[in-house]
Amino acid sequence: MKRTQNDTVQNSNNSNKKPKLENQITIVNDNKSCLENLTDELLFEIFDYLDTYHIYKGFYYLNKRFKNIFINSTIPEAINILPMSKSNFENYYINIILPNRYRINLLRLTNPFTLDAIFSPPSIIVEFIHLETLILDNVQSKNLDKFFYCLRSLTKFHSLTLSIADNIEFLNDIFSNVLRLSKLKYCKIIYQTKHDETPFSPSFTTYNRSSIEYLIINGRFPFDSLNNLLCCLPRLRHLSMDSFYKSSFRDLDEDLPLIELKYLKYASLKFGYFIRFDDFEHLAKKFFYHVQTLRLTTNDDEQYLNAKRWQKLIVSVMPYLCIFDINHHGSIQNNNFTYHDIINRFNSSFWLENEWFFTHRHEWSERLDCGIFYSINQYRLNSIKHLSIYGKQATNNSVSYFPNVTQLTIEHYFKTFGDSIPKTLNRLIPLKQLTKLIIKSYDFPFIVIVKLLRCTPKLTTLKFDSLVLDEMNMKLFEQSKLFEYVSNTNTIKNLEIRNDYLFKQIQLIVNLLPKLEYFKTGMNRKEMGNIIRFLITKPNDIIQNLFFLCISETPKICLREINMLIKLENLLNDYFIKYVNRDLYLWW
Numbered sequence: 115m116k117r118t119q120n121d122t123v124q125n126s127n128n129s130n131k132k133p134k135l136e137n138q139i140t141i142v143n144d145n146k147s148c149l150e151n152l153t154d155e156l157l158f159e160i161f162d163y164l165d166t167y168h169i170y171k172g173f174y175y176l177n178k179r180f181k182n183i184f185i186n187s188t189i190p191e192a193i194n195i196l197p198m199s200k201s202n203f204e205n206y207y208i209n210i211i212l213p214n215r216y217r218i219n220l221l222r223l224t225n226p227f228t229l230d231a232i233f234s235p236p237s238i239i240v241e242f243i244h245l246e247t248l249i250l251d252n253v254q255s256k257n258l259d260k261f262f263y264c265l266r267s268l269t270k271f272h273s274l275t276l277s278i279a280d281n282i283e284f285l286n287d288i289f290s291n292v293l294r295l296s297k298l299k300y301c302k303i304i305y306q307t308k309h310d311e312t313p314f315s316p317s318f319t320t321y322n323r324s325s326i327e328y329l330i331i332n333g334r335f336p337f338d339s340l341n342n343l344l345c346c347l348p349r350l351r352h353l354s355m356d357s358f359y360k361s362s363f364r365d366l367d368e369d370l371p372l373i374e375l376k377y378l379k380y381a382s383l384k385f386g387y388f389i390r391f392d393d394f395e396h397l398a399k400k401f402f403y404h405v406q407t408l409r410l411t412t413n414d415d416e417q418y419l420n421a422k423r424w425q426k427l428i429v430s431v432m433p434y435l436c437i438f439d440i441n442h443h444g445s446i447q448n449n450n451f452t453y454h455d456i457i458n459r460f461n462s463s464f465w466l467e468n469e470w471f472f473t474h475r476h477e478w479s480e481r482l483d484c485g486i487f488y489s490i491n492q493y494r495l496n497s498i499k500h501l502s503i504y505g506k507q508a509t510n511n512s513v514s515y516f517p518n519v520t521q522l523t524i525e526h527y528f529k530t531f532g533d534s535i536p537k538t539l540n541r542l543i544p545l546k547q548l549t550k551l552i553i554k555s556y557d558f559p560f561i562v563i564v565k566l567l568r569c570t571p572k573l574t575t576l577k578f579d580s581l582v583l584d585e586m587n588m589k590l591f592e593q594s595k596l597f598e599y600v601s602n603t604n605t606i607k608n609l610e611i612r613n614d615y616l617f618k619q620i621q622l623i624v625n626l627l628p629k630l631e632y633f634k635t636g637m638n639r640k641e642m643g644n645i646i647r648f649l650i651t652k653p654n655d656i657i658q659n660l661f662f663l664c665i666s667e668t669p670k671i672c673l674r675e676i677n678m679l680i681k682l683e684n685l686l687n688d689y690f691i692k693y694v695n696r697d698l699y700l701w702w
Contacts, residue, residue: 150177157183167196170210184210190244192220195228197607197631199661200688200702203228215242219270222249225662226279227690227701229253239264247273247300254694255280255287262291272297277304280695282333285316293324293346301326305333318342327377328352336361337389344401345373352380360388375401384411391417398431407437418442419487421459438470438489445484453483490514501543503528519543521550527558535562536569545569553578561591564626567600575608576627581619588622601626607659610634612666617641621648628656634664634697642672643679650685650702665698672698 152160161169173180191214195203203225211218211232221242223229229250233239236257245268253261255278265271274295282288282305292301316339324346337358344350381402385394394410402408412418419442428435446453453474460472476485495514500521522543530538539545548570553563560583567573583591591597606627614636615623624630637645642665652658665672673693680686689702 150179154183165196166191166193166210167198167206170206174209185213187214188217190217190219193218194220194222195224197225197662200227200690203231207231217244218242219244220247220249221245224249224251225701226252226254226692226694226699233261236260236264240267242268244270246270249275251277252279252694253277255282258287258291262294265295269297271295273300274298275300275302275304278306279697281306281308283307285335289316289318289343292326293318296325298324298326300328302328302330303333307334316343318346323348325349330354332356334359337385337393340397341400344375348373348375349377350375351377353378354380354382356382356384357386358384358389359386360393373401374403376404378402378404380407381405382407382409385413387414389413390415391420391423394418395427395431398427402432404434405432406434408432408435409437409439411441412444413442414444416444416446416448416456418444419446419456421456421462421465425462425464437491438468439491440472441486441488443486445481453485457487503542514542516543520547521552522548523552523554524558525554527555534565536565539566540569546571548573550575551577556580557582559583561596564591564596564600567604567606568596571603571605573604573606576606577610579612581611581613581615581623583622588618592622592625597626601628605629607631612636614638614667617644617648620645624649624657629659630657631659632662632664633660634666636666637668639668639672642668642676646676646679646700647683647685650680661702663700665700667696668698670696676700 164172170184174184175181191210193211195206198206215238221232223232229252239245239261248265248271253276258278265274274292276288278288288303288305292298292303316336318339326347327349329347329350329352331354334357335355338361340355340358344353378401383394389412391412394412398405417423418440428438446456448456457472457474460470465471471490472487473490474485474487476482478484495516496518498516498519500523501516501519502523502525504525519542522539528535536545545566546569549572551566551570551573556579558578558580560581563576563578567576604627607629609623609627609630609632611623611634616638620635620637633649646663649657649660649663652660665676670693673691676698677691680689680691686702689700691698691700693699
């Protein structure tokens with residue numbers, strides 16, 4: 115419940131805001147008064163620090179005065195639908211969202227069921243007349259056309275973050291609609307395609323120029339269509355695209371009119387195989403003259419390691435470049451030079467004067483002709499929030515420390531020298547402030563994961579691929595002091611694990627993480643009924659907060675089977691169930 119300068123309760127100066135709030139609360143405490151005695155102005159000061167849902171939960175039913183503050187307020191609302199049970203959401207929707215839809219300026223929905231509830235039918239979007247920012251997760255592609263059609267009628271709408279739940283076959287379904295939003299300035303799109311299929315390339319020849327200034331695309335995009343896309347974006351300032359593929363081996367389209375992207379200052383691109391330095395050079399000459407920050411991930415073509423060619427390109431084509439980050443994975447085919455001969459050319463005066471520094475590592479000790487060449491910038495370590503570790507072997511003499519990392523991804527189970535994995539990681543990042551941990555290795559021992567949980571008291575989201583623990587060790591481990599300590603102290607609410615798990619394995623996980631609210635996992639088909647029954651009935655007062663379950667990679671027939679199980683045994687009275695892209699969702 116945020117206030118604006120035009121409201122009857124004016125914003126105070128930011129520098130005086132917190133002291134003023136603290137002083138007034140002190141006076142209230144000294145007078146042994148209560149919350150109801152606070153002025154409306156002071157209440158709004160407090161509300162500025164809280165999410166709208168937390169304000170609703172804490173104050174809406176307190177008394178008539180607080181309820182009237184919600185009902186009669188004209189202040190624009192930012193609605194972020196936090197993870198919550200179905201009954202809590204329905205009350206929130208009826209009391210807050212629906213009555214205030216005319217003044218909501220930001221709306222974030224992460225649950226596919228809440229999306230259906232609010233935008234059913236899709237035309238109800240038209241009634242959110244002050245909506246400026248929309249953040250949606252798990253949108254089904256079949257609803258895109260109707261959804262975008264309604265968005266076009268919102269005169270103040272300018273920011274869209276869209277994550278699509280199912281696989282996209284035709285990229286035109288997304289981009290034709292996005293480019294028709296006439297006032298859109300910020301656009302982030304997250305989508306996926308089938309691994310063995312190439313999506314049909316979008317066509318941009320029939321669209322007018324877009325108003326988009328910030329464009330982020332997380333999904334496979336045809337490099338051959340990038341030229342066409344950029345020609346539609348004359349106001350673009352920030353471009354980030356994390357996955358390109360080469361759909362043909364022709365050069366970028368030369369027939370399109372030349373357009374100067376004079377506002378484009380930031381470009382971050384991740385290229386797949388077969389996208390050569392020649393391709394990037396052609397792109398840079400057409401569009402990157404004004405770019406100040408360039409972040410590039412490349413593969414294969416050794417010309418990306420040609421220091422002289424890079425220097426010539428930067429001086430002549432990107433004269434305003436201040437930050438240059440590159441990560442290249444590949445080998446050297448030139449028999450006259452070694453890998454080290456090639457990369458040492460990045461130590462010339464040109465690179466040193468610009469303070470662009472690089473290093474490298476070899477993935478295999480017996481293959482010194484290939485490796486990963488990447489930028490190092492010590493002064494930017496403080497800005498890194500998400501760190502990914504790819505190595506399979508750790509060293510005890512790391513010179514880099516990332517003090518502000520809150521998310522950690524571990525790609526492989528890595529060996530350490532003497533120290534444990536938690537101690538090794540703690541030399542890189544402060545484990546105590548992590549909120550999200552992702553482990554992608556199938557051979558990462560479960561007991562090591564639990565040891566990491568002991569060192570991460572603020573962790574709320576955990577994802578891992580496999581539970582490496584046999585049945586005998588499971589029983590002994592569950593009786594250990596480590597298990598008991600982590601079970602009593604961890605704060606994990608969101609858990610995602612891959613593979614199909616047995617009933618006993620699910621029991622172990624739930625006993626370890628009793629505060630779960632959201633649980634995504636594969637399940638052994640034969641034991642699925644017992645697992646569902648166990649998770650819903652919540653025996654022994656465990657996982658009392660669980661309200662959302664996603665069963666991944668399961669046959670569609672399980673939708674009918676689980677629905678029948680719930681009804682026949684009366685496990686739930688009020689729930690939603692749906693099947694999207696081989697995942698089954700259950701919300702109660």
